[in-house]
Amino acid sequence: MRIGELAERTGLSRDTVRFYERTGLLTARRLPNGYRDFPPEAVPWLRYVRTAQxxxxxxxxIARTGAELDGAPDAAERLSELLRQKIALIDERTAELAALRADLVERAASGCPLAPS
Incomplete structure (x- = not known):
C-alpha cells in the first residue's frame, strides 16, 4: 500500500510514517515510479509502535524489542515482563521525584534555601 493509505489506516501523518521509515522502524520497497510500497503488516506494527510510545x-x-518479539512463541509473556520492568522504572522515578519534592519544600520553607542540607 502507498504511504497515503498507510497514513490514513493508522491515523498517522505521512511525515510520521516517513520518520519511522528513516529511523528503521518501518521498511518499504520502492516501486519503479519511486513510490513507497508498504506491506499490509505495517498497519498493526505502526499501531503497536504508537501504543508502546x-x-x-x-x-x-520499540525497535529492539519488536525484533525480539516478532514471531516468538512466548511473545505475550516477554511483553508482559517488559511492562513489569517499565512499571519498576516508573516506581523508581516516582520515589526519586518524591524525595526531590520533599527537599524543595523543606528548602522553600527555610530562611536560606540554597544552604547545604
Whole structure:
C-alpha cells in the first residue's frame, strides 16, 4: 500500500510514517515510479509502535524489542515482563521525584534555601 493509505489506516501523518521509515522502524520497497510500497503488516506494527510510545517506551526500545518479539512463541509473556520492568522504572522515578519534592519544600520553607542540607 502507498504511504497515503498507510497514513490514513493508522491515523498517522505521512511525515510520521516517513520518520519511522528513516529511523528503521518501518521498511518499504520502492516501486519503479519511486513510490513507497508498504506491506499490509505495517498497519498493526505502526499501531503497536504508537501504543508502546504511549506506554513510555522509546523508539529505540520499540525497535529492539519488536525484533525480539516478532514471531516468538512466548511473545505475550516477554511483553508482559517488559511492562513489569517499565512499571519498576516508573516506581523508581516516582520515589526519586518524591524525595526531590520533599527537599524543595523543606528548602522553600527555610530562611536560606540554597544552604547545604
Amino acid at each position: 504511549a506506554l513510555g517506551f522509546s523508539l529505540a526500545e
